[in-house]
Amino acid sequence: MAETTTTTHAGLAHHFDDIEQQREAGTLGMWAFLVTEVMFFGGLFLAYILYRSKYPVEFAVASNSLNVTMGFINTLVLICSSLTMALAVYCAQIGKRRPLIIFLVLTMVLGATFLVIKGVEYHEKYVEHHIPVRFNTYEFKWEPHSAEGASSQAERPAVETGNVEMFFFLYFAMTGVHALHMIIGLGVLTTLVFMARRGRFTPEYHSPVELSGLYWHFVDIVWIFLFPLLYLIGAHLH
């Protein structure tokens, strides 16, 4: 069997027959990991579904206090970063080293941009005392973000502050864990840039780029759900 091996490659581990088999095993392994990630975030989404169905008004009102414009810009930033990541994988597949490095760095810049905007939003919430922790004495006054916020106090739905706080618990847990994944992603991309600079990737062997791409896109998908669920459920309130 061993003599049927036609291609030998520096990146080929000894326990695989050929580079194709190794690549498929890697993809499958990465997906097994991503499935555990789906379950991990799934738990948070499930908690969100339960509490939102219990306190629909409070969730809409709390969501209305988030900065939708920044959330929207961040969604576009992440979609752009997914595009540059996909193009980086393409460059690795056809063996273009310089464009590969450029696209990886671009992806990192966009990822960092996302985190900076997220940080500005967190700061905004800190100033507004919306962070549900002791040191940031929690209080919630409903100040609509929209320009037509002149509607009278009487038209606004009555809200229970404690239930509004539940939304912010979930908001910070979900976006916080998502941001942590972004930070880990940036670390992974840094490693890739160094590996690419050393010429470790070829059209035959570039699994690290491909698999890190899967991870990056997965984190993007999580945000695709977080954006409408956290930012947009109160957008129709004035």
Next chain:
Amino acid sequence: MREHIVSPKIYYVIFIALTVLTVVTWSVAKIDLGRMNAVVALTIAVIKATLVVLYFMHVRYNSRLTWVFVGAGFFWLAIMVALTLSDYMTRGWLTIAR
């Protein structure tokens, strides 16, 4: 199975589709559709996620075994949500004899 190289053209098309859908979901959210708001938002999110999984993540071009793994992940997620909700949503339907 040889590796399938997706052309950048497809990536650009998917990128534009994702951007358009993001703008749509933002615009629709401003209109009060009652319960339909959540349905529309989630439908768009699922479409966007599917596009990313199939094209950016190359699942469309992967082996059937990858499909099974991906499908199993979302299937188990559906089980978790469905069974939990079947508990919470039905509480209070029955009065239990004391």
